[in-house]
Amino acid sequence: MSSQSQSYFERAQNILPGGVNSPVRACKSVGCDPLFIHRAAGSRMWTVDGDELLDFVMSWGPMLLGHANPAVEEAAIWALKNGASFGAPCPAEVELGELIREIMPNMEMVRMVSSGTEATMSAVRLARGFTGRAKVLKFDGCYHGHSDGFLVSAGSGVATLCIPGTPGVPDAIANLTLLAPYNDLGAVAAQFEAHGDDIACVIVEPVAGNVGLIAPAPGFLQGLRDLCTKYGALLIFDEVITGFRVALGGASQRFGVTPDLVTLGKIIGGGFPVGCYGGKKEIMAHIAPSGPVYQAGTLSGNPVAMAAGIATLKQLAKQDYAALEKRTAAFAGEMADILRAKGRKVTLNQMASMFTLFFTETPVTDYATAKTADGAVYGEFYRQMRGFGVNLAPSGFECAFTSFAHTDDDLKKALEAARKVQL
Ligand code: KE4
Numbered sequence: 001m002s003s004q005s006q007s008y009f010e011r012a013q014n015i016l017p018g019g020v021n022s023p024v025r026a027c028k029s030v031g032c033d034p035l036f037i038h039r040a041a042g043s044r045m046w047t048v049d050g051d052e053l054l055d056f057v058m059s060w061g062p063m064l065l066g067h068a069n070p071a072v073e074e075a076a077i078w079a080l081k082n083g084a085s086f087g088a089p090c091p092a093e094v095e096l097g098e099l100i101r102e103i104m105p106n107m108e109m110v111r112m113v114s115s116g117t118e119a120t121m122s123a124v125r126l127a128r129g130f131t132g133r134a135k136v137l138k139f140d141g142c143y144h145g146h147s148d149g150f151l152v153s154a155g156s157g158v159a160t161l162c163i164p165g166t167p168g169v170p171d172a173i174a175n176l177t178l179l180a181p182y183n184d185l186g187a188v189a190a191q192f193e194a195h196g197d198d199i200a201c202v203i204v205e206p207v208a209g210n211v212g213l214i215a216p217a218p219g220f221l222q223g224l225r226d227l228c229t230k231y232g233a234l235l236i237f238d239e240v241i242t243g244f245r246v247a248l249g250g251a252s253q254r255f256g257v258t259p260d261l262v263t264l265g266k267i268i269g270g271g272f273p274v275g276c277y278g279g280k281k282e283i284m285a286h287i288a289p290s291g292p293v294y295q296a297g298t299l300s301g302n303p304v305a306m307a308a309g310i311a312t313l314k315q316l317a318k319q320d321y322a323a324l325e326k327r328t329a330a331f332a333g334e335m336a337d338i339l340r341a342k343g344r345k346v347t348l349n350q351m352a353s354m355f356t357l358f359f360t361e362t363p364v365t366d367y368a369t370a371k372t373a374d375g376a377v378y379g380e381f382y383r384q385m386r387g388f389g390v391n392l393a394p395s396g397f398e399c400a401f402t403s404f405a406h407t408d409d410d411l412k413k414a415l416e417a418a419r420k421v422q423l
Pocket of ligand 1: 022023024025060115116117118120143144145146156157205209210238239240241265266398
């Protein structure tokens with residue numbers, strides 16, 4: 001008899017392409033069907049069939065406080081009872097913007113949008129408008145959302161589904177995107193040598209999270225800063241994943257490197273659709289209506305999402321990031337050791353409350369080395385762990401996330417499940 005989840009998936013495939021509203025959720029690369037979720041709380045989710053899952057996807061990053069955080073829920077419900085959307089300014093937009101600036105002082109001015117894609121797309125348009133230049137440099141395997149120019153050698157779902165390039169992106173647009181391997185400053189310098197006066201910006205995930213986790217090599221981020229300054233290009237840190245995660249103040253704070261613009265998403269909305277871009281006032285002043293670079297959004301600064309974001313950041317400001325990082329490192333390290341004891345080659349990349357287990361003995365420092373990992377073994381690992389009630393990312397090119405809601409017992413349960421896996 002098919003489960004409720006299977007029935008929903010069958011129905012979904014008749015109305016939603018692939019049965020999902022975002023490709024990576026379809027679980028195609030890990031050889032099984034997605035589970036439909038009824039509810040979530042803390043570190044757990046429950047499927048429509050009532051099965052409990054210990055969650056390490058956490059909505060792909062937003063739920064750093066855990067699912068259904070009471071303070072976030074209360075704030076969102078209060079806002080909702082006062083109206084879901086005004087199409088006019090509201091105090092919460094100002095409060096969240098000021099809170100972001102307090103936590104990330106280099107974001108002197110911000111603009112709210114409704115997704116990470118909107119944030120990165122708008123930040124690049126601003127960089128082009130501010131510099132008068134056309135080209136954008138990104139890194140192989142980094143993912144900055146699905147705006148046309150970013151779908152060149154992108155990570156996340158694009159890498160997961162092995163999509164070489166994306167139909168629908170005209171060459172004229174794709175050709176404006178320059179590439180370099182992650183952590184390869186020499187390649188970046190060469191691109192600047194060749195195109196320096198036409199590069200509007202370098203956009204980088206300061207800790208790559210969409211080819212699995214890849215940490216910046218020592219000096220990499222500062223090297224990008226120096227090259228951008230030298231050639232008059234803007235440096236954009238895409239902190240949609242890392243913002244408020246690798247430190248409260250994000251990668252800019254953790255690594256002490258100041259970009260010109262930062263993009264945020266995920267955590268900033270506490271599970272509601274919020275994105276944000278911001279940076280130096282002299283640059284942001286170019287955004288309409290204060291300047292000529294146009295960007296807009298019906299639900300930008302939505303009062304409910306803003307209330308959830310404010311509650312989220314206020315809660316995060318009280319959390320012990322060092323303790324969560326220490327627990328996550330110990331947990332991920334023990335998980336890797338358990339898999340090695342089964343005879344599997346494993347490279348573990350972990351930072352703060354995010355990690356990726358690559359089934360390869362090669363150190364993973366860029367997209368090329370990430371691709372040496374054995375996807376079939378990851379798929380088997382994913383399926384068995386899910387069978388034991390542990391929800392990992394349904395792609396080897398993503399990260400696992402812990403949260404402030406994960407208890408020591410939760411981590412022990414996940415390790416017990418890993419010990420039962422037959423690989
Ligand atoms: P959204 O448009 O999905 O809110 O954000 C795009 C984005 C931008 N920048 C970075 C660094 C990101 O990681 C993302 C989105 N992340 C993926 C998962 N790694 C979203 C999951 C999905 O596509 O369903």
